[in-house]
Amino acid sequence: MTEKNFNNESFFHSIYLNAPINEVYKLIASSGGLQKWFMGKADYTDSSGNIRPSEHTAQKDDTFSWHWLEKDLSINGKVLEASTNEKFSFTFGTTFEVTISVKEDNWRTLLTLTQNYAKDAMKNDFAHINCCTCWVFFLTNLKSVIEHGNDLRETLADDESLVNR
Numbered sequence: 001m002t003e004k005n006f007n008n009e010s011f012f013h014s015i016y017l018n019a020p021i022n023e024v025y026k027l028i029a030s031s032g033g034l035q036k037w038f039m040g041k042a043d044y045t046d047s048s049g050n051i052r053p054s055e056h057t058a059q060k061d062d063t064f065s066w067h068w069l070e071k072d073l074s075i076n077g078k079v080l081e082a083s084t085n086e087k088f089s090f091t092f093g094t095t096f097e098v099t100i101s102v103k104e105d106n107w108r109t110l111l112t113l114t115q116n117y118a119k120d121a122m123k124n125d126f127a128h129i130n131c132c133t134c135w136v137f138f139l140t141n142l143k144s145v146i147e148h149g150n151d152l153r154e155t156l157a158d159d160e161s162l163v164n165r
Contacts, residue, residue, distance in 0.1 A: 008125060010116035011132045015139045017109045019146045021085045021102050024109045027146060028100050029057040029088045031064075037145040037153075038138050040069030044079070058082055064090070070155050095121045096131065113139065137163055 017024050027033035031042035032054030043051050043065045044058040052058060062079040077091035081099070089099040092115065099114045115131055117123060141152045 008123070008128060010114060011128075012112055012114040013132075013135055013139055014110060014112040015143055016105070017111055017143055017146055018107075019109055021104050021109045024102050024111060024146065025085045025088070026055075026057060027142065028102070028111070029082060029084075030055060031058075034066070037142040037151065039066045040071075041065075041067040057084065058088075069153055070158070091118065092131070093127075094118065095124055095127060111139070111142075 027036060031039075031044050031052065034042040035054070044056075044062045045051050045064070046059065046062055052062065058064065058079045060079055060082050062082075063076065064079065065074065065076050067074045075093055077093070079088070079090050080097065081087055081089040085102065087099060087101045089097065092098045095118060096115050097118050101112050101114075103110050113135055115135070117128075137152075144150045144152050
């Protein structure tokens with residue numbers, strides 16, 4: 001992102017991951033995958049009310065419940081699109097929609113995350129900028145986890161000023 005393409009409506013971040021596309025997709029679209037780099041607790045529930053096993057990827061119209069690691073912060077939402085090894089989209093609170101696309105590029109996977117305001121959502125500049133910043137850390141953490149097996153999230157200190165908290 002640069003000053004020229006930053007705006008208060010949407011943003012995107014891209015990152016190359018040295019991993020096969022199917023491994024990357026599983027980390028972004030399954031509850032077990034998310035818990036390795038993003039959420040402390042994640043559940044996807046299908047349209048029949050059954051919680052998906054943690055190793056199964058979510059499907060379109062599943063609902064979810066996520067809770068951040070070591071924080072009193074939870075979010076519920078809905079899966080908007082789930083195209084295996086291509087795209088995963090979901091609501092992010094009532095304000096945003098996030099789309100994560102993945103594609104093979106030689107021997108690596110290019111992941112691009114785009115976040116924009118949901119239709120008719122009330123604009124919140126602080127939330128927009130906060131998400132923009134936080135996604136940088138979490139995508140970096142995804143790279144660390146998938147390439148080196150190291151989770152960079154802080155779990156011991158209760159200090160909101162830490163960038164990895």
